[in-house]
Amino acid sequence: MSERGGLLPVLERLFEGPRESKLTLEAFVAGLEARSYAFIIAALDLPNCVPTGIPFLSTVTGVPMLILAAQAWLGRPSPSLPSFLAGRSLPRGRLQDFLVRARRHIERIEAAVHPRRDWWLTGTPRRLLQFALGLMILVLAVPIPFDNLLPAWSILFFCLALIEGDGLMAMLGWAFAVLGVVLTAFLLIVGPLVVIDLVKSAT
DSSP, X not given: OOTTTOHHHHHHHHHOSOTTSEEEHHHHHXXXXXXXXXXXXXXXXXXXXXXXOOTTHHHHHHHHHHHHHHHHHTXXXXXXXXXXXXXXXXXXXXXXXXXXXXXXXXXXXXXXXXOBOGGGGSHHHHHHHHHHHHHHHHHHHSOOTTOSHHHHHHHHHHHHHHHHTBXXXXXXXXHHHHHHHHHHHHHHXXXXXXXXXXXXXXX
């Protein structure tokens, strides 16, 4: 990832300072600037990218993502957080120690995600991507059985694309979005038919 949109230089800038000083969540989000929405949505989305089996996890994480997406569509420069979250803070020393441990993993991500094929993320393609991102978040938030992984991965790839201007990530996001829509439509059509057949066979 580049300095413009890379995760590592952004975290280094936000975490620097006296170790005893504290960084509030509100200051952290504001420091992410235009990347804040994609970073936070990606963070909320990550637990859904693996089959945890936790009931309603996609809904619990999806609803805040929907609120964030709505704020982005309204043109707010950075997300508005509830007061009980905005004031939460951690000592910069602890954050700096975390960054030391995580640096190698972040650098691997930076090597894989970088600016390319940016025409996927400008003008009309960008607006379509943002619409598809909102749609995938909505699909994720609705508690449909067996319908989490594809939308979750689509959301993650879309976020990576927006963070770094990576057209390849956008292409992967679109691929998973199309598959997710097809699977959702299949489940919504076939699911009720299966339930009806089970009811008929039980009566």
